[in-house]
Amino acid sequence: MKFSALAFLGAATVVAADLSILSTKDDCNSIKDKGECVSSKDGDESCVWCECQAVPSVCVSKDQADSLPPGVFECSSPDGEFYFVEDKVHHLKENPMEKGSDFCDPASKSISGYMDISGSKYDENGENKHLFFWMFEKRNANLIESKEEIPFVVWLTGGPGCSSTLALLTENGPCSVNSDGESTTTNPYSWTEAAHVLWLDQPAGVGYSYGTESDTGEEMVAEDAYYFLQAFFQSHPEYAKSPLFIIGESYGGHYVPAISHRVWKGNQEKVKNTIELNFGGLAIGNGLTNPEEQYKWYPEMVYHNSHNITVVSESVYEAMKAAVPKCTALIHKCNSGDGPIADFACQGAFIACNLGLTSPYQATGLNPYDISKKCEHPPLCYDFSQVGKFLNLESTKKTLNVDEKHSHHWDSCNYGINMKFHHDWMTDFSGYVSDLLDAGFPALIYAGDLDFICNYLGNKAWTLGLDWKHKDEFNAAEVHEWKKAGLARTSNGFTFLQVYDGGHMVPSDQPENSLEMLKVFLSGGKF
Incomplete structure (x- = not known):
């Protein structure tokens, strides 16, 4: 695991202060060699070797390792596996x-x-x-x-x-x-x-x-x-x-x-x-x-599907088919390389393909997740209000151990995140x-x-x-x-x-x- 030099420098004074809480009476603290540290004891009392680039590495007990700043120390248990500092597991x-x-x-x-x-x-x-x-x-x-x-x-x-x-x-x-x-x-x-x-x-x-x-x-x-x-x-x-x-x-x-x-x-x-x-x-x-x-098949899904449900008129179906070559050409270019040209093609494909191949369906008012139903509650078409109410109850958050200080109001979807993936x-x-x-x-x-x-x-x-x-x-x-x-x-x-x-x-x-x-x-x- 690599950490930046700035991260270590910024944490140095905090680390030094936290190291002061380590008791010199603890057997682990007197050990200066990593090999001796991790082989010294077995079971719950085993010692843990914690390496740090900001201050000297130390041999500590498991309880002491839990008190060290997360993201600063790398700690190894007696079996050589990474020992996860407890603070890294938030609100578990x-x-x-x-x-x-x-x-x-x-x-x-x-x-x-x-x-x-x-x-x-x-x-x-x-x-x-x-x-x-x-x-x-x-x-x-x-x-x-x-x-x-x-x-x-x-x-x-x-x-x-x-x-x-x-x-x-x-x-x-x-x-x-x-x-x-x-x-x-x-x-x-x-x-x-x-x-x-x-x-x-x-x-x-x-x-x-x-x-x-x-x-x-x-x-x-x-x-x-x-x-x-x-x-x-x-x-x-x-x-x-x-x-x-x-x-x-x-x-x-x-x-x-x-x-x-x-x-x-x-x-x-x-x-x-x-x-x-x-x-x-x-x-x-x-x-x-x-x-x-997959975008090639939108026209067929609205006109020749397994349920024989005709969703659009023949003229709309033909217009959708005509939009396919331009759409797939842009998608192909999007996936053909890196850099500004590919990125531009990806953005262009998102706009052109959805305009030509999914917008005609949306104009019908049908549910895009089920062609046999109307879209009753846009944009997701389903009523999830009871779920939102349940997950935003204080009692629910407390039971699920939700971090109310940092976590926002629960919503089924975050459309700001959605836009970042276009x-x-x-x-x-x-x-x-x-x-x-x-x-x-x-x-x-x-x-x-x-x-x-x-x-x-x-x-x-x-x-x-x-x-x-x-x-x-x-x-x-x-x-x-x-x-x-x-x-x-x-x-x-x-x-x-x-x-x-x-x-x-x-x-x-x-x-x-x-x-x-x-x-x-x-x-x-x-x-």
Whole structure:
């Protein structure tokens, strides 16, 4: 982990003052050699070697290490692993739900709070970004003998700028908020029936997460998420050996490949103070992953979809088709290089493509997330007011350990964050999926067939066009009906699943089928 010289100089006087609290009577403090320090004791009384560039390195007890300034010392435990200074884990609270209460799912162990992004090149000291998470263990995890085999899912809602906590309470989490906005009902089809699940509000500024800086692209998102995962699993080693699956929807088509690829690279690089993350695979639901391919299919989705719903007139359909070549040419240029020309093409593609290919749909007044419905509550089309009321209750914030001093009012989406990603919108992340498939990791791409905005036609097309070592076998694989719930194509760990009667949020529209889909994927079963 690297820190700037200015950071150390600015902290020097504080460090010196904090070092004065170390008792000379403590056995650890008398040790001056790192090797002797980390091998001196075992168990709870083990010594910790803390290195610093501002003042001399020291041998301290674990309690003393917790009192040292975070972001200034690098501390190693007796087993050689990085010892996380307690201050780096902000507001972490375990088991916030009292058993017998009606708060979400009290039967499951839950952890909620913040992790600082310490170590990321975009926030080396963990001072600028603080990401909120809410995690539930798998239901009945205490009855499972081999707990290390329980999958661990990280869920990412898209937007960009929308809160994963919203998905927890409306899609695939252990409870939903009642209409009064003050109570919850248990969700029998929660994804915690299959795995431990952590819902992450990211980037900073989304949901309860906060920070003095915000991400503006997937490289930053991936870097920060990687160090969030490092912080979480080093702080909670009881989950570190569980197979880790990164899953998300919508703009998660960008997030999931980028973060998964960063985890894979991080495991190869083995940078100091990081641990190997037990990456198991990735899944994307109704995602935007390869815009150049996916934007081609907007005209067909409104005129030739599987539900035979004609959304626009023939003249509008023809106008949309005519807009495709200019759109895809700009997207191609956007992805062809770096620098001002590519950046200009990315911005131009965002404007031209959405004007020509999504605006005609929006003009119909239909729900872009479900072509069979009207958009009743723009801009998201769904009424999430009860969720907002619930998450902004003082009692809820207290239970979830939300930092009320720094965190802002909870909203389903932060549109300021959304605007910062417009230059990143047309970037193609399908190549990251190729890399991970070629490395042997499974990938599931699923799409509800009523969604317009990230529709099944575009998602199917980019999976068929994906260049990877088993492309021919995948393309030749038989398309078959899966459990009367959808159409599946699968080969060599790669699956595309068209989910019948599902919109953009498949777990909301098809809760039972989406849970079964998750179980099959996590277990390595056959679709």
